[in-house]
Amino acid sequence: MSATPVSTPLPHRALANLRSPGGGSGGGQAGGGSGPSTPLRPINASTFASPSTLRAEEDLVIIEFGTRKLLVGFAGDPVPRGCIWLEPEQQRRVGDFRAWQTGFHDDWRRRASGKRWGRDHELWQYDVRGVDLGLVGDKLERALREAFTKYLLIDTRPRKMVCVLPSGLPSPLLSATLDTLFSKFQAPTISLLSSPATLTVAAGVRSALIVDLGWTETVVTSIYEYREVYCSRTVRGGRLLAEQTHKSLAKRLAQLRGESYDEGPDSDFKGEVLSFEECEDIASRMVWCKPCRDSITAQHAEGLPTVQEHDDEPESHVPSSDPRPSMVTVPLKSSRPPTSLELPQDALTEPCENAFFETHYSYTSFDDHELPVHLLVYRSLLQLPMDVRAICMSRIIFTGGCANVLGLRQRIFDEVSSLVRQRGWDPVQGRCVAELRANTKLKKRATRQAGSAPTGVASHPEEGEEQDGVWHDAANSAPEVDPVEEQLKKGADKRPRVQGEMRAIESLGGWSGASILTQLKVGTIATVDRELWLQQGAAGASKASEVDSKTLQRQSLGAGGLIRGAAAGSNQWTLGVWGAT
Amino acid sequence: MAPLTPYTFIQCPCSDPSTLASSRPADASSPTSISGQERDDDDGRTFDPRAPRSNYSLYPLEYLLYCEDCHQIRCPRCVSEEIVTYYCPNCLFEVPSSNLKSEGNRCTRSCFQCPICIGPLGVTSLEKPADANLLAAPDNAASPPSGPYILICSYCNWSSTEIGIQFDKPNSIHAQLAKMRNGGVTRLTAKERKEKRREAAAQSGTGVPPTAAPTTTGGDGQDLDVEAQFANLKHFYQGQLADANAAGASSLSSLGDLGFASPNSLSRIMSIYTGGSLHDKKAKTRVGTMREALDSDEGFKLADLDESGAIEKLHEEGYDGTVSSEQLSNQPPNVGEVQLHGRSRFASELRPIPYLLRTKRSKRCPICRHIISKPEAKVQTTRFRIRLVAGSYIPSIAIRPLPGGGPPPDTLQPLRPAQFLLTFKNPIFETVKVTLASPATTPGRFASKVTVLCPQFEIDANTDVWDEALNKDGDKERRRRKGEDSGSGPAGGGQAEAGKIWERGRNWVSIVVEVVPASLRPPTISFGKKEDTGPLREDEDVLEIPMFVRVEWEVDAGGDEVGSVPSKDKDKEAKEKRELAYWCVLGLGRVSQG
Structure with a gap:
């Protein structure tokens, strides 16, 4: 723990010095020249907490929930200590060791058909209509017990917990999760954090565009000043990638055997040829993504979306255009009979192509729920106000399991850049608009109007008058000093913020962000108390806007404050973004 | 198809009663939803072993504990645990709990697992640098002549040279490994970095602004x-x-x-x-x-989006150069590397896995806080100081097919009656009265008929083994007096009779269960309702019967301990009645799919 009182003065001092040349006089620095002040502890909103509380609450458990895995660890660690994948193996009965019998796998687990193709690898489905919440709770309980015993090595004593959840989690699932944590693990309080926000924190920025290439869906979230401003989603995620992998492998396999493979309707898995586990394994090992076609040249240039450079083309060619037919052999164990398939490398880009881009279709042919990822990113940028967009577009964070597909991040980035280059930030598209733009007559008139107006007014030479031998006019008068502006500028950082260009940045991940936040004791809006939850359940939550976070803070200020707070409506609690019922 | 040995699972009474009946009409995911609805009116509480939730509440008898004060079964879900010791399973070294906070949950000595096959890795000296071309790191060439050391797996022959890592010393491998990236490149550990920063801060305190030496986002940042x-x-x-x-x-x-x-x-x-x-x-x-x-x-x-190098590598190395998802999930979090994203798939990015530490835990009843299991604190011993296993408090059930003809042992023929012997063995020193109940047809898509021929019987106390041998005659006499045992038994012609015990011994009783397995053909025609016509699912061909077991016995009111007084002959004063009731699942065998 670096946050012991011994080491903290140093960072503070270092930072004060860091900022003093930019901030001008030392007077602005509160700790510096103005008045006696002991160095501050770097803990927010807990002026009364003694340093020992840090140690006492050290083992605060942070859990990040994904559709297929749970990340668990203690606050303050850089990475989670354990990662639990939800697998069918995990759902067997205790003491059922048949999985280790010879031949058992060949009987059932490796058989392609007769299973719910990947559904039993998921903790929950977002479509809660058919979901057995009790089962979700059971799965969660078992997974967490395993995590706590195997990775965290903690006992069953009650511990405070922090949950990092996707912001679009349906409230029944949230409710089931909290129920499990409160009743089975006796957590006294649970704080809820949304994963896009913690991802932003873990990248060190205040605003970002999060492209979460997840399992069930790809979610694009815009965060501005730590607030979620816009969120859109598409079904193109890891699940679709696995399905497409199956499809293309099955097609190849049928070709190999000289059969005809009828695709059938999309995403309808009737004739599974390969098991889910195998397809998923191949998808994560071998599938890669071709670079963007029209940015093969641009990617080696600076990547600036507005600049088109055509320099040394032969050099910047990418291996995919290489004429040599590189082949790869993929062993297939779950097909009947087991075989190995020799594929050209390019065949392994097909799943990725079909799952995320489908560039061979027109953009207008997609439904709202199945937009290609690059189009989704472009559209969600387009939805943002201009200043927010400028900030967000230069802080793109790729995350999620499918970000591991080699080349996919680059491809999405390039596709979006080329979309921006083609279209600019004009929401209106189509033939008529193109015609309108192409119409030179209209354009000329417009420019004339626009150009003439300011020039007509601006030229009045006799406006200035001479006083004290100096010409006073608008051009060379010193701008008036605005005290408010001055104050605002004093605190703000002088360094320029990167904005307006496409740029991707790296985040440590949602879990690590939560770890930082929790360790720094940044209060969360949504903190659920065990007693209140058991009494009231999810229905007791008030809206996030109704709960004043200031009052929550004030309660913890002193002994008197605490009592007052307890007396006067401390029962207000919220589920944050999830409690929008 | 692997033959199935008959098994018994017990549902801990702690589990949620909603598990019992799958009464959720919206639950389309459960294969038993339809029959669940049908059953609702007559017996809503029938336990369905096929419901997906029941997998979480069923335990073999060996996994269950028993609280003597609450007289209740305790399963791993309903005990509270306390940690006795932390230790490394490989070197059996006890780790103090304070180290756990600072050094993490893995062994920090030289215990490593192979990243390929999870076998234990050993340190061997690479005495002669014969394969000098593998030494990627330049500083290793200058290492002392005592020879660099490597980790090697004796099972699959994986060695740390494959990831370009060698060690100068044969001990404290963990610390050395923390300073090295794959390929042998050294890195700063957290402590060193902190010290560096402190120095920098001290420098800046003397007037040199740290902004004077800025690190650009491009260079150092990568x-x-x-x-x-x-x-x-x-x-x-x-x-x-x-x-x-x-x-x-x-x-x-x-x-x-x-x-x-x-x-x-x-x-x-x-x-x-x-x-x-x-x-x-x-x-x-x-x-x-x-x-x-x-x-x-x-x-x-900044994110490094250019992955063409990795793609190139993928093409070169092919399938064998990548690791399976299982191997990947066994990897410890690699904090010493930049974010790998897709590159973690390569075998060259694997790291030796330090052994995860384990714990010895003592268990308490969550209600009365009595200890029900407490292991010896010493790591090397496997003994327990206290361990109240449920097997010594509740009757065990053994299943075997009824001898004397009928079905072949491994599969059951559909629609043909088969008989099984259930042997209940009484572990306590009191006579217990057992009442069984099971639904007439098994829940699930394929409803087999079940008949328990003798649902109510008594099992004699678990007396001294010699008692039986010595008083064989008296024992028989006693049985005859009760008038249960006259006709039946294996000697009595081998015919199972309703209401009669098949055979009984000192502290055990065998009864007969007759089943008529259902045909395993999915219904082809649906009658009105949406019938589940999917293909056969995993384990659906195993005939499992849910059975509700109620055990009653009497103890002396004074003696709190069950089984402290073997008081079968003394019929005196106030007796206290105890009962225990739970669901269990009997797996009888596979039905052949003919």
């Missing part, structure tokens, strides 16, 4: 590994929060601030005496909130 990035970020945020606190919080929130020791209130008091000028100044500077991190010193990092 080298920023996960641990360093996290440390930098945390440092950055701490600084920012301290600033924001100093600027803002002191002026406003100091009103409610009463702690005289805190710097905020000190400045507040000062501001009272200095007439508020200080206060004003601070209020004005309050606007400076946190900014964002700008360079790698602050934990900011």
